[in-house]
Amino acid sequence: MKNLIQVIILTFFFGYTLYATDPYILKVDEEMIRKAYELLQKRDFSGFKQLCSPQFEDISVVTGIHSNLHDAIEQYSIFLEAFPDLQFQVMGVVPANEHRYLVEVFVTGTNTVSLMGLAPTGKTFAYRDVDIIEFDDNGHFKSHSATNVNEPLRQIGLGWLENSSTFTVLQAYHALRQKRFQEVVDLCSDDVIFYVLDHNLYDKMKAFKGKNEVIQYFNEMDSLINFGEFESHDYAAAGGDFYATADVALIRRTDYKVRKIQYMHHFQIDNGKIKSLKITDDNGF
Numbered sequence: 414m415k416n417l418i419q420v421i422i423l424t425f426f427f428g429y430t431l432y433a434t435d436p437y438i439l440k441v442d443e444e445m446i447r448k449a450y451e452l453l454q455k456r457d458f459s460g461f462k463q464l465c466s467p468q469f470e471d472i473s474v475v476t477g478i479h480s481n482l483h484d485a486i487e488q489y490s491i492f493l494e495a496f497p498d499l500q501f502q503v504m505g506v507v508p509a510n511e512h513r514y515l516v517e518v519f520v521t522g523t524n525t526v527s528l529m530g531l532a533p534t535g536k537t538f539a540y541r542d543v544d545i546i547e548f549d550d551n552g553h554f555k556s557h558s559a560t561n562v563n564e565p566l567r568q569i570g571l572g573w574l575e576n577s578s579t580f581t582v583l584q585a586y587h588a589l590r591q592k593r594f595q596e597v598v599d600l601c602s603d604d605v606i607f608y609v610l611d612h613n614l615y616d617k618m619k620a621f622k623g624k625n626e627v628i629q630y631f632n633e634m635d636s637l638i639n640f641g642e643f644e645s646h647d648y649a650a651a652g653g654d655f656y657a658t659a660d661v662a663l664i665r666r667t668d669y670k671v672r673k674i675q676y677m678h679h680f681q682i683d684n685g686k687i688k689s690l691k692i693t694d695d696n697g698f
Contacts, residue, residue, distance in 0.1 A: 443506045446516055446546060449554065450501040456493055458486050466553040473562065478577060478685040485557075487596070491529060491587060496522030496565075504541075512555070516544040524569045529583035530590065530645055531571065538568035576650045578682035582657065585680075585687065590643045594631035598624050602686040610693045613638055613663060613674065639664040642673075653688070655680040 445464060452461040462482065471485035472478075480488060493499055499522035507515045523537040542561045549555040563575045574580060581600060588596035607627050610618040614634060621630045642662035649656040659676045679691040 439508060441552075442508075442514065442548065445552075445554075446506055446514060447503050450503055450518065453489060453493065454499065454501050456490070458490060461489075462486065464554055466549045466551070466555050468549070469554055470556045472556055472558040473577070480685070484599070487584070491584065495524055495526050495528035495533070497526060498523050509545075512548045512550075514546050514548075516546055518542045518544055520565070522565065524571075528571070529587040530643075531583070534569045534571065536569040538565040540564040540568065573648075573650075576655075577685055578653055578655045578680065579648065579650050581682050581685055581687065582655045582678075582680050586643075586645050586657075586659075592635070594628060594635070597631070598628050600687050601627060602683060602688050605687055606689045608689070608691040610691075611676075612694055612696060613665070637666055639666060641671075645678075653682045655682060 449461060449464055452458075452464070465482055467482065469482040469485065471480045471488070473480075499520070502519040502521075504517040504519055506517075509515055519539070519541050521537065521539045524534045526533055540561060542559050542564070544560070545556075545558045546554060547556045563572070566572055566574045574583070585597050585600050588594075588600075601624055603624060604622075605624060605627055607621040607630055608618055609615065609621065609630060611634075614637060621627050640661050640663050643659065644661075645657050645659045647656075647658040655678075657678045657680075659678060660673060661676060662671060662673050664671050675695045677691075677693045680687055681689040
């Protein structure tokens with residue numbers, strides 16, 4: 414990854430050293446870039462959103478996945494929540510072409526809050542990143558990509574999260590714990606399919622095809638049972654397949670009976686979206 418950063422720096426810095434534009438435009442763009450990092454550091458996502466084009470994309474240079482504005486802000490908020498003391502220090506802003514800038518950023522933070530259900534490590538990261546930021550014709554942020562996005566995870570001992578399938582699944586678990594079912598559905602592909610063998614809900618395995626049926630499944634589940642404790646563990650990922658075990662304390666709404674159930678989850682992820690999920694329980698009430 415260090416070599417990748419050096420290649421990007423050399424390509425842009427030397428490839429565009431003769432590029433010049435109106436000093437006033439450069440000043441305005443740099444001020445806007447610095448403001449964006451300041452707003453993110455303050456967790457002012459509403460203010461950050463106002464600086465972005467509705468077509469804004471966060472682009473992963475590792476996976477090639479493009480996240481829209483809503484998904485990007487959700488990812489930023491999850492990450493920032495886990496590092497309450499996180500700080501961005503913008504070291505320099507260099508124009509690459511008419512609408513694109515290279516931004517050297519020094520980032521520090523300590524993992525003192527759970528990251529998507531994972532216990533905080535208490536470890537601190539400090540690293541230099543080179544972000545690529547592009548403006549649209551109206552002066553709003555069009556895209557952002559970070560060249561060293563996984564470095565903080567490596568430094569705090571969570572390097573295994575680099576698998577893009579893992580991050581998608583943990584986002585889904587994060588939303589599920591908070592009963593934000595629509596956010597789980599938003600992480601799914603349009604042709605998603607859920608296979609559910611849950612004796613607390615159905616006598617036999619049932620399939621839910623497409624986003625409309627998946628949200629129907631969540632609504633049916635929510636009408637019959639509630640859950641308090643939700644702990645996922647025993648993660649295993651290979652390519653687009655992700656396996657996990659979830660220990661869940663279910664509360665039946667009819668008689669408030671509580672039972673701890675263990676579920677096995679098998680996700681299939683394609684291009685950052687949940688393509689399918691098989692849910693199997695150990696037993697029912």
